[in-house]
Amino acid sequence: METRMGKMMKMGSIAEANGPPASPIAAATNPMVTPLLTDQYQFTMAYAYWKAGKHQERAVFDLFFRKNPFGGEYTVFCGLEECIRFVANFKFKEEEISYLQSVLPECEDGFFEYLREIDCSDVEVHAVPEGSVVFPKIPLMRIEGPVAVVQLLETPFVNLVNFASLVTTNAARHRLVAGKSKGLLEFGLRRAQGPDGAMSASKYCYIGGFDATSNVAAGKLFGIPLRGTHSHAFVSSFLSVNEIVGRALQTCDGLATCKDFVNLVQTWLSKLQHAVSLPGLFGDTNQSELAAFISYALAFPQNFLALVDTYNVMRSGVPNFCAVALALNDLGYKASGIRLDSGDLAYLSIESRNFFCAIEKEFDIPGFGKTGIAASNDLNEETLDALNKQGHEIDTYGIGTNLVTCYPQPALGCVFKLVEINNQPRMKLSEDVTKVSIPCKKKCFRLYGREGFPLVDIMTGVNEPPPKVGERILCRHPFIESKRAYVVPHHVEELLKCFWPGKSGEKREELPSLQDTRSRCSQQLQKMRLDHMRRLNPTPYKVSVSGKLYDFIHYLWLSEAPVGELE
Numbered sequence: 001m002e003t004r005m006g007k008m009m010k011m012g013s014i015a016e017a018n019g020p021p022a023s024p025i026a027a028a029t030n031p032m033v034t035p036l037l038t039d040q041y042q043f044t045m046a047y048a049y050w051k052a053g054k055h056q057e058r059a060v061f062d063l064f065f066r067k068n069p070f071g072g073e074y075t076v077f078c079g080l081e082e083c084i085r086f087v088a089n090f091k092f093k094e095e096e097i098s099y100l101q102s103v104l105p106e107c108e109d110g111f112f113e114y115l116r117e118i119d120c121s122d123v124e125v126h127a128v129p130e131g132s133v134v135f136p137k138i139p140l141m142r143i144e145g146p147v148a149v150v151q152l153l154e155t156p157f158v159n160l161v162n163f164a165s166l167v168t169t170n171a172a173r174h175r176l177v178a179g180k181s182k183g184l185l186e187f188g189l190r191r192a193q194g195p196d197g198a199m200s201a202s203k204y205c206y207i208g209g210f211d212a213t214s215n216v217a218a219g220k221l222f223g224i225p226l227r228g229t230h231s232h233a234f235v236s237s238f239l240s241v242n243e244i245v246g247r248a249l250q251t252c253d254g255l256a257t258c259k260d261f262v263n264l265v266q267t268w269l270s271k272l273q274h275a276v277s278l279p280g281l282f283g284d285t286n287q288s289e290l291a292a293f294i295s296y297a298l299a300f301p302q303n304f305l306a307l308v309d310t311y312n313v314m315r316s317g318v319p320n321f322c323a324v325a326l327a328l329n330d331l332g333y334k335a336s337g338i339r340l341d342s343g344d345l346a347y348l349s350i351e352s353r354n355f356f357c358a359i360e361k362e363f364d365i366p367g368f369g370k371t372g373i374a375a376s377n378d379l380n381e382e383t384l385d386a387l388n389k390q391g392h393e394i395d396t397y398g399i400g401t402n403l404v405t406c407y408p409q410p411a412l413g414c415v416f417k418l419v420e421i422n423n424q425p426r427m428k429l430s431e432d433v434t435k436v437s438i439p440c441k442k443k444c445f446r447l448y449g450r451e452g453f454p455l456v457d458i459m460t461g462v463n464e465p466p467p468k469v470g471e472r473i474l475c476r477h478p479f480i481e482s483k484r485a486y487v488v489p490h491h492v493e494e495l496l497k498c499f500w501p502g503k504s505g506e507k508r509e510e511l512p513s514l515q516d517t518r519s520r521c522s523q524q525l526q527k528m529r530l531d532h533m534r535r536l537n538p539t540p541y542k543v544s545v546s547g548k549l550y551d552f553i554h555y556l557w558l559s560e561a562p563v564g565e566l567e
């Protein structure tokens with residue numbers, strides 16, 4: 001008979017055996033995320049720990065990054081849920097053990113027996129909640145447990161956090177420059193780094209502030225809204241309106257039927273050609289394009305949109321779109337809008353808007369001037385910024401390649417460093433001071449100022465008294481002696497929360513829904529002082545350590561660094 005404990009272990013909630021039940025944790029989204037998805041050296045080290053009888057020693061590792069991406073001064077942390085799903089379900093399958101035996105023939109059988117037994121029931125994971133704004137050097141995750149087990153988690157954890165945080169940050173930066181009122185659609189599936197790159201990008205761009213994706217699989221798996229237009233192939237596949245067989249269209253209220261919608265469109269096109277407010281702007285438009293637009297409208301009368309740049313935007317695409325949109329309007333439908341995918345997007349959007357407004361006025365069609373204008377084609381932060389500076393009439397951006405590949409910076413550079421073993425603080429020294437790790441099992445706090453903005457993040461030893469509201473605390477740069485400041489916080493937020501308690505008995509934080517993580521991200525970004533967020537020369541956010549931790553870092557540094565000998 002299956003025991004209660006057995007059942008709980010299957011649900012990945014071993015840690016709740018003693019505490020209140022928390023909801024079960026699903027398997028990793030990508031089935032390729034298994035205990036073998038790690039670097040070989042994690043296994044060779046695990047074996048050497050085991051051989052030395054050290055494998056059960058209690059180790060604390062920090063996961064952090066050293067520099068914000070994209071030349072900015074902030075990062076959005078993501079990937080936590082996938083890490084927790086991974087630890088909750090961490091167990092070797094027999095076939096995985098067999099494979100390891102085949103590639104590590106020098107390892108004794110006892111080691112594989114040990115691997116068969118392990119799970120993450122004795123591992124503790126504390127982390128900053130997913131979707132939070134974070135800064136260099138601060139541990140995003142603190143992982144504690146038997147050294148051999150935690151070592152095996154290094155590579156998958158870094159992998160799961162790296163791209164997730166990078167692409168969320170990229171999306172957040174695009175949202176910031178586009179502005180709150182613009183629609184942002186993620187179109188990256190075809191250009192992303194493989195299927196996982198694409199699925200992850202769709203999920204994390206949504207968290208970072210995009211409104212929707214074109215990726216249908218991501219829509220289904222994550223519940224992200226789907227959006228899309230049509231392609232040039234659809235437009236160029238039509239030759240003439242004579243191809244259209246079913247020409248009838250019901251009115252929007254369903255009470256009547258227009259028998260020849262094609263004819264209605266052609267009547268409107270001719271009216272537009274003679275409109276006084278559009279003098280000489282266009283002559284004969286491309287009839288194959290018109291056929292494509294009419295066909296799309298017949299298929300989607302409630303949601304008609306058109307890609308208008310296949311032949312000529314202002315002489316064909318926009319007039320053809322307007323003729324179809326006006327015919328739809330006669331039947332009670334409202335067209336969604338156009339997509340521009342080449343040329344000068346600022347200029348073409350303004351010209352298109354002028355065209356729509358002229359029609360609104362001349363034909364007295366309220367709201368026609370506000371018809372949607374979407375733009376795409378190799379957009380990135382810079383082009384959005386340039387468009388803003390020039391002035392434009394774009395309502396929605398479709399962004400693919402540069403967004404999902406994180407073109408300006410392809411990796412975040414997260415690391416996973418040992419900070420304590422058997423209660424002994426450890427640090428990694430480096431000639432390069434930016435690479436020196438901060439030792440000790442630490443707590444981290446965000447201190448807020450009088451105006452409600454975060455002022456500084458501070459790391460302390462776990463046993464130090466936490467910073468208190470209204471109490472002055474010395475915040476020191478971890479390595480540069482002269483950089484320090486007293487802070488009297490108006491609000492103190494502890495950053496690391498318990499997401500996997502192991503055997504500690506601590507309460508486990510629930511994993512939030514995608515929507516909640518997305519809201520958290522937006523709220524966190526809004527809380528930041530604008531000078532940290534600007535694109536050009538942003539102000540670095542201060543990351544500090546307590547006076548006590550500072551002294552300890554420098555004591556340990558001196559005691560670990562060999563004294564040079566000069567001859």
Ligand SMILES: Nc1ncnc2c1ncn2[C@@H]1O[C@H](COP(=O)(O)OP(=O)(O)OP(=O)(O)O)[C@@H](O)[C@H]1O
Nearest residue numbers: 341342343344345346347377378379383386387390
């Ligand atoms: N007003 C603008 N200001 C700055 N950049 C723009 C503006 N309009 C378009 N762009 C960008 O300029 C680039 C134009 O690229 P490119 O010349 O390859 O495209 P195109 O010739 O317009 O179209 P196609 O993709 O059909 O070749 C794109 O990256 C686009 O996002």
Ligand SMILES: O=P(O)(O)OC[C@H]1O[C@H](OP(=O)(O)OP(=O)(O)O)[C@H](O)[C@@H]1O
Nearest residue numbers: 187341376377378379398399400401402
């Ligand atoms: O440019 P991105 O930011 O990646 O956005 C997605 C692009 O994908 C589509 O066309 P595709 O690039 O396949 O063909 P095109 O170059 O002819 O537009 C679409 O028309 C966009 O241009």
Ligand SMILES: O=C(O)c1cccnc1
Nearest residue numbers: 187214227228229230398
């Ligand atoms: O729906 C679209 O317009 C779309 C989708 C993917 C790539 N480019 C455009």
Ligand SMILES: [Mg+2]
Nearest residue numbers: 341376377378
């Ligand atoms: Mg393209």
